Amino acid sequence: MTLAIPRLKSCEDCPIRYNAVCSKCDRDELDELEAIKYYRSFSAGQTIFFAGDPLEFVGSIVFGVASLTRTMPDGRVQMVGLLLPSDFLGRPHRETIETDVVAETDVMLCCFRRKPFEGMIEQTPHVGQRLLEMTLDELDAAREWMLVLGRKTAREKIASLLHMIATRMAALEPGDGVGANFTLPITRETMANYLGLTIETVSRQMSALKKEGLIAFEDRRDITVPDLDALKAETGEED
Amino acid sequence: MTLAIPRLKSCEDCPIRYNAVCSKCDRDELDELEAIKYYRSFSAGQTIFFAGDPLEFVGSIVFGVASLTRTMPDGRVQMVGLLLPSDFLGRPHRETIETDVVAETDVMLCCFRRKPFEGMIEQTPHVGQRLLEMTLDELDAAREWMLVLGRKTAREKIASLLHMIATRMAALEPGDGVGANFTLPITRETMANYLGLTIETVSRQMSALKKEGLIAFEDRRDITVPDLDALKAETGEED
DNA sequence: CGATTCATTGATGTCGGTCAAGCTTAGTGG
DNA sequence: CCACTAAGCTTGACCGACATCAATGAATCG
Numbered sequence: 108m109t110l111a112i113p114r115l116k117s118c119e120d121c122p123i124r125y126n127a128v129c130s131k132c133d134r135d136e137l138d139e140l141e142a143i144k145y146y147r148s149f150s151a152g153q154t155i156f157f158a159g160d161p162l163e164f165v166g167s168i169v170f171g172v173a174s175l176t177r178t179m180p181d182g183r184v185q186m187v188g189l190l191l192p193s194d195f196l197g198r199p200h201r202e203t204i205e206t207d208v209v210a211e212t213d214v215m216l217c218c219f220r221r222k223p224f225e226g227m228i229e230q231t232p233h234v235g236q237r238l239l240e241m242t243l244d245e246l247d248a249a250r251e252w253m254l255v256l257g258r259k260t261a262r263e264k265i266a267s268l269l270h271m272i273a274t275r276m277a278a279l280e281p282g283d284g285v286g287a288n289f290t291l292p293i294t295r296e297t298m299a300n301y302l303g304l305t306i307e308t309v310s311r312q313m314s315a316l317k318k319e320g321l322i323a324f325e326d327r328r329d330i331t332v333p334d335l336d337a338l339k340a341e342t343g344e345e346d
Numbered sequence: 347m348t349l350a351i352p353r354l355k356s357c358e359d360c361p362i363r364y365n366a367v368c369s370k371c372d373r374d375e376l377d378e379l380e381a382i383k384y385y386r387s388f389s390a391g392q393t394i395f396f397a398g399d400p401l402e403f404v405g406s407i408v409f410g411v412a413s414l415t416r417t418m419p420d421g422r423v424q425m426v427g428l429l430l431p432s433d434f435l436g437r438p439h440r441e442t443i444e445t446d447v448v449a450e451t452d453v454m455l456c457c458f459r460r461k462p463f464e465g466m467i468e469q470t471p472h473v474g475q476r477l478l479e480m481t482l483d484e485l486d487a488a489r490e491w492m493l494v495l496g497r498k499t500a501r502e503k504i505a506s507l508l509h510m511i512a513t514r515m516a517a518l519e520p521g522d523g524v525g526a527n528f529t530l531p532i533t534r535e536t537m538a539n540y541l542g543l544t545i546e547t548v549s550r551q552m553s554a555l556k557k558e559g560l561i562a563f564e565d566r567r568d569i570t571v572p573d574l575d576a577l578k579a580e581t582g583e584e585d
Numbered sequence: 586c587g588a589t590t591c592a593t594t595g596a597t598g599t600c601g602g603t604c605a606a607g608c609t610t611a612g613t614g615g
Numbered sequence: 616c617c618a619c620t621a622a623g624c625t626t627g628a629c630c631g632a633c634a635t636c637a638a639t640g641a642a643t644c645g
Contacts, residue, residue, distance in 0.1 A: 131496070146643075175489070176558065177489070178581055180584065185493040185496040187489035187492045193551055199482070201482075205486070229475065235475060239467070239474060242478060242481045249428065250414070251416075253416075253426045254418070256542065257495045258424045294590095294592090295592060302495055304634090305634055306592080307592095308632090308633060310592060310593055311594095311633095313592095314593070314594085326642085327591080327642095343419070343422075345419065379609090499600080500601065501587075533623070533624090534623070534624060535623080543599075543602090544602060545624080546601085546624095547600090547601055549624060549626080550601090550625080560642095565608095565609095587644105587645100588643100589644080590642085590643080591640105592638080593638105593640070594637100594639080596636085597636080598633105598634080598636095599633090599643100600632095600634090603631090604629080605626105605628085605629105606625105606626085606644070607625085609624075610621100610625100611620100611626100613618100614617105614618090614619085615616105
């Protein structure tokens with residue numbers, strides 16, 4: 108598969124200019140970043156990093172979706188993060204990465220070699236500050252997800268995932284505010300790995316939600332949520 | 347209950363001077379921090395913050411153990427973080443806190459009012475840099491925990507928790523490197539809330555591990571692990 | 586048009602939850 | 616000092632939600 112890489116002439120044209128790790132940078136700082144950045148593309152299914160790999164670059168998701176997963180020696184898999192456009196990939200000050208990183212769709216990354224980027228964290232305050240904000244947000248999201256994994260039923264887990272994706276997708280391209288339409292960027296297996304379930308349970312709960320009219324889909328990937336609040340009520344987090 | 351608050355004359359005497367958010371600060375930066383810091387103590391069982399409270403201060407655990415928990419409307423509880431000495435409490439740039447924070451043991455905090463502290467993050471680079479490191483470490487830990495919650499059996503969960511506590515406690519006061527002795531800072535109920543289990547299951551698995559000699563305890567709180575590697579083997583993360 | 590991957594659905598099994606009873610320990614007051 | 620209480624823990628009996636095993640269907644691709 109070949110990937111059309113949009114030619115981004117400069118950071119000013121970049122779709123994630125005002126959300127990514129560079130969003131607080133002024134003109135000068137951006138020039139510095141621009142000097143060390145390069146783009147890389149991955150097609151759906153490709154592994155970007157294997158757990159244990161030396162972490163040669165960090166960067167931002169420009170478009171596409173990537174997942175972070177951990178695998179146990181006996182093969183059990185748990186997804187521990189889902190990276191959408193503008194999310195940051197990698198861990199400054201660490202020599203290796205401890206999760207697999209997989210492109211769930213075609214992905215384009217804006218990469219920085221790790222060492223020079225670490226230098227920039229020390230020297231250009233706005234990079235470090237933004238990265239701190241983003242990391243704190245991700246920590247909040249991870250803790251939210253711990254509640255999902257530890258205490259929710261299969262049905263609530265599915266509803267939570269669908270609601271989260273619908274909400275995050277909607278933030279990228281807003282709809283009418285009541286319902287939502289989106290293309291699931293992940294397979295049933297990936298959903299199962301995210302939710303700590305089996306694919307059979309995911310399938311059954313999707314069918315149940317469909318039968319009850321909370322979601323609709325024909326081809327398993329294009330999901331319609333007629334009423335986001337009704338779906339939210341199934342997540343177990345409403346009063 | 348009254349709490350003996352050790353009089354810490356200055357940061358130089360502080361037990362967490364070289365681990366906490368202040369650890370990279372030089373003399374001048376430390377003076378600035380010292381000007382806005384104050385100590386607060388909480389006795390075991392006290393709630394430090396309720397979810398939704400305005401976040402007036404942030405700070406470091408000087409001694410003791412605190413937990414972060416989320417509660418669902420119907421009462422289900424999931425612990426999402428365990429703070430040991432030197433860990434950071436609070437979220438800069440957020441007006442409210444979204445988890446309950448409870449002192450599991452007597453706790454002493456080194457507090458900074460949030461607003462001035464946020465100013466310091468912008469102006470004294472070593473505070474922000476250290477906080478970024480610590481937040482990235484916490485994110486790694488949260489992701490590790492997602493694997494525990496999503497994919498491990500009850501037995502593996504218990505072994506993982508005991509191994510984690512034993513290891514972290516040992517780092518604070520090292521033993522012989524093979525076994526470990528420690529006082530569980532949390533009740534069975536808190537363990538259950540951390541692991542996404544019920545207290546009955548925790549109790550059963552503790553009894554099972556005890557019967558098999560992997561752990562030993564008389565009074566439910568003082569745990570002996572004769573062989574940390576043997577316990578590790580029960581976590582499911584060994585080859 | 587097979588071959589392959591992904592998803593759905595059904596039948597059965599099991600791990601951990603629920604319900605319930607009893608035990609241990611610590612604290613309180615007579 | 617001992618009775619009384621309450622909180623925390625343990626253990627057993629039973630049950631149900633989700634996993635496992637298995638068969639079939641739908642979509643994609645060479």
